[in-house]
Amino acid sequence: MPNPISHDDVTAISHINHVTNEIHNLTNSLYEDLMERDHDTAKGKARDVILIMNELIKSLSDEI
DSSP, X not given: OOOOOOHHHHHHHHHHXXXXXXXXXXXXXXXXXXXXXXXXXXXXXXXXXXXXHHHHHHHHHHHO
C-alpha cells in the first residue's frame, strides 16, 4: 500500500498550483491585451507578473 501524502506535501502542492495558475491566467490575459494593442492594460499585467515572479524568487531563496 502506498504511503499517504503528507500534510506538508499537500500544502506545498496547493501553493504551487495557486502560484502557477495565477501566472498562467495573467499571461493569457496579457497575451489578449497585447493582441488587442491595449498597451496600458498590458503594462499593468506585465508588472503583476513581475511582482509574482519576484515573490517566487524570494520565497525560493528563503528556502535555501
